[in-house]
Amino acid sequence: MAEVGGVAVDRLRSFIERIERLEEEKQALAGDIREVYSEAKGAGFDIKVMRQLIKLRKMDSDDRSQMEAILDTYERALGG
Amino acid sequence: MAEVGGVAVDRLRSFIERIERLEEEKQALAGDIREVYSEAKGAGFDIKVMRQLIKLRKMDSDDRSQMEAILDTYERALGG
Amino acid sequence: MAEVGGVAVDRLRSFIERIERLEEEKQALAGDIREVYSEAKGAGFDIKVMRQLIKLRKMDSDDRSQMEAILDTYERALGG
Amino acid sequence: MAEVGGVAVDRLRSFIERIERLEEEKQALAGDIREVYSEAKGAGFDIKVMRQLIKLRKMDSDDRSQMEAILDTYERALGG
DNA sequence: CTGCCATTTTACCGGC
DNA sequence: GCCGGTAAAATGGCAG
Numbered sequence: 001m002a003e004v005g006g007v008a009v010d011r012l013r014s015f016i017e018r019i020e021r022l023e024e025e026k027q028a029l030a031g032d033i034r035e036v037y038s039e040a041k042g043a044g045f046d047i048k049v050m051r052q053l054i055k056l057r058k059m060d061s062d063d064r065s066q067m068e069a070i071l072d073t074y075e076r077a078l079g080g
Numbered sequence: 081m082a083e084v085g086g087v088a089v090d091r092l093r094s095f096i097e098r099i100e101r102l103e104e105e106k107q108a109l110a111g112d113i114r115e116v117y118s119e120a121k122g123a124g125f126d127i128k129v130m131r132q133l134i135k136l137r138k139m140d141s142d143d144r145s146q147m148e149a150i151l152d153t154y155e156r157a158l159g160g
Numbered sequence: 161m162a163e164v165g166g167v168a169v170d171r172l173r174s175f176i177e178r179i180e181r182l183e184e185e186k187q188a189l190a191g192d193i194r195e196v197y198s199e200a201k202g203a204g205f206d207i208k209v210m211r212q213l214i215k216l217r218k219m220d221s222d223d224r225s226q227m228e229a230i231l232d233t234y235e236r237a238l239g240g
Numbered sequence: 241m242a243e244v245g246g247v248a249v250d251r252l253r254s255f256i257e258r259i260e261r262l263e264e265e266k267q268a269l270a271g272d273i274r275e276v277y278s279e280a281k282g283a284g285f286d287i288k289v290m291r292q293l294i295k296l297r298k299m300d301s302d303d304r305s306q307m308e309a310i311l312d313t314y315e316r317a318l319g320g
Numbered sequence: 321c322t323g324c325c326a327t328t329t330t331a332c333c334g335g336c
Numbered sequence: 337g338c339c340g341g342t343a344a345a346a347t348g349g350c351a352g
Contacts, residue, residue, distance in 0.1 A: 018276050022269055022272050026270065030266065033259055039255070047334070050255065054259060057260070059146060062139060070132045070136065095210065103193065114350085123175075130176060134176060134183075190328095208329090
């Protein structure tokens with residue numbers, strides 16, 4: 001029964017299990033993050049503000065990456 | 081036939097047609113945008129760079145909005 | 161800096177501003193669409209099902225056998 | 241500025257950095273998952289169908305009548 | 321035709 | 337417990 005309707009069942013199962021394992025780990029991390037927020041809230045911080053700050057910091061680093069990408073493109077264009 | 085299975089058919093149809101009309105207009109604008117890019121390309125500009133520039137400008141304005149949101153939140157928190 | 165690369169900078173700026181203007185309008189329409197969905201939701205319709213209906217209507221001459229999927233969804237929606 | 245609001249700023253920074261670190265790890269896992277899908281695609285599997293399978297397996301005791309939808313999709317996939 | 325990017329859709333989380 | 341908004345996933349479209 002290695003093939004059903006032309007599908008390599010074992011291979012498929014293997015891929016799916018790898019993905020499921022990784023998603024479990026991902027969910028665990030999501031849980032950890034929630035805990036940290038919760039802990040911060042307990043320490044008197046405002047979760048909403050924290051999320052906003054983190055978002056802003058991420059935006060800034062995205063800005064920097066984007067700027068670098070543009071410079072790269074320019075360099076390549078001038079070099080070519 | 082104003083109701084089928086408890087569904088107000090005419091009302092539903094009306095909503096759907098409004099949405100479809102708006103989406104048509106949206107698609108028309110997407111077409112306009114593509115034309116401008118195309119025109120710019122014809123004038124010798126690099127579309128990829130243009131997209132990057134526009135993205136960066138948008139990020140900057142998002143940054144500003146986000147910063148304002150944080151200040152708002154702080155103000156509300158301090159005022160409360 | 162109006163003269164870097166000849167008059168190109170001004171030309172580029174003009175293209176970019178045209179695009180940004182068009183994208184603003186596009187976003188405004190997206191907002192209008194969201195509002196209609198919201199209104200429909202308030203009138204008791206199932207937004208998810210509406211989206212599928214609209215998608216189907218767009219297919220038209222395309223593979224209409226997907227209608228089965230919509231019907232299934234309806235059944236589920238009506239049954240729930 | 242370490243003393244604004246007492247020691248609070250440093251405490252806040254610590255929480256935020258913990259969260260950012262965890263989110264980085266989460267993103268890394270998301271990347272791993274994408275790679276597995278990509279590998280599966282290279283092996284000839286249909287990613288869209290795989291996603292649905294995984295979704296179904298997660299439901300388990302939940303409304304399993306959705307299995308019909310998956311089966312429909314399979315039929316369509318096998319037919320195409 | 322393939323990979324990448326934007327948009328759209330779904331799912332989650334905090335607030336009320 | 338529900339709703340609204342916000343972040344993640346997934347699909348579709350465009351450029352190369």
